[in-house]
Amino acid sequence: MKTFATIQELKSGLQKKELSSKEVLDFYSARIAQHAPALNCMIENFSNPSGNNSENNSGNNGLLDNIPCVIKDNICQHNRITSAGSKILSNYTAPYDATVIQRIKRAGAVIMGRTNQDEFGMGGSGEFSPYGPTKNPWDTSRVPGGSSSGSAAAVAAGLVPFALGTETGGSVRGPASFCNLVGMYPTYGLHSRFGVIAFASSNDQVGALTKTVYDNALIATALSGHDPKDSTSLNVPAQDYTKNLDGKLPENMTIGVIKDALTSEGIDPQVRAAFDRSIKQLESLGAKIKIIELPTLKYSIAVYFIISRAEAASNLSRYDGSLYGQRAQDTHNLLDMYIKTRDEGFGIEVKRRILVGNYVLSAGHRDAYYNKASQVRAMIRAEFENAFKEVDLLISPTTPTLPFKIGELSNDPVAMYMADYFMANCVIGTPAISIPSGFSSEGLPIGFQFFGPRLSEALLYKTAYAFEQSTDYHLKHPKNYE
């Protein structure tokens, strides 16, 4: 077995009978047992993986037959604990599969466990987990990005060929960038949220972490399609996102460089240098480059702050110890039980976000914060829509910095949140894909991303694939995991 095989390679090996499903399963079980503890990327390794379809083949479309994966802990898996990385749900057993889990099981995937994450998806570094921080396989003194921290670290270290994560404001693309992976935030509503534990419902989406663009397109193919159980699911037909990946950019393509990516002071010089090389690379592939100004972009973090905290405060009010999850002991009345349960169950970042959320929604503040943020959100949307009249796609670095040291920013919430500068598309629900674009002098991964208009996933995958195939960054793997 080849370490760091892609899904595409595994599928081919299995189809040609060069590999058996048992060989594949044993290989990845051993990889997880060997490396997951030191990376702290798994909350649970299943001793009996789910979804192995050997006994029940009905309805299997074969897209992911016998392909192992791991799942972020906030996506419900039937009869498994699903805790969203929170103590408050540490004993919660999901009574059903999330739609995305049903779909990857139907495609034949084998689920090996659930991954570590920032509690309820609230964090950009993987440090806000009661299970301790996840480590970046490229440098274990650094963060892998968050909140899909364990999913990214597991794929980057070659413990599985793919993982599912979720993103509300950078939680798939940030870790993809810090771990030399591919990560997509799809158009809002493209993948079902049924069975995905909510953080900020108007932004939350599921996305895969993979080593290559082809693999990512394959997972999107398996996940897509309308779900009547999610009222925000888009009624668009499922499609095969792998079929137009021919290594070429579309003819007469114009790519817009977001001006802030060139002028903003917060961008690490090595991230900037890699970005400049990526622009040249796209030009050499035939793209026309145009600088695009998005004057409202700089407000997107503030908009994201307000909307996501407000929605989080509302979504997390359900965790009170009444019906499921942990309940505090020795309480003398109902309110006392609520307060003690939530005090014991939530970590500090979750509490901070609930407090800010309820503050911006409270009487006398709602107009100044939540309503204002909703209006600016509409302005950002209009600005992006106008930009896409001039260019086919936009580009920027994924994160302004390199992966930082564990503990470096955890007491400075505003500095940590600045990492989401280029995640503005989440507040307007348009798609973006982060792909590898080079390494720093110390060997740390650097990513960059393409943004597209609504439902432009096919174009994003085609373009990202053409870029990837003209480079070799995706073929590099962290030392110590060969």
Add this chain to the structure above:
Amino acid sequence: MAGFNKEELHKIAHLSALKIDDKESDLFVEQIKTILAYVDQLQEIPMSTQAQSVRNINVLRDDQAYQFDSSQILAQAPERNENYFVVPTILEEK
């Protein structure tokens, strides 16, 4: 925003059913003040009249009862009595 202080924090904590001990409250006040100062930049933006919020549409399903096995849901109860969830006293006697 300028008025965010300990008193405000405790009011919001109460609304949020959260407990803030004295040790934490100074840190929370400082951090939340910083966060609110940051988001206050939105106040400087003149509002465009064209930018419309997206109109959401309610998605409804037929009002039909369906059967499901409630035992697994009830099994999650921290405390139960047959088919009831049990919680501590709601109304206390004076």
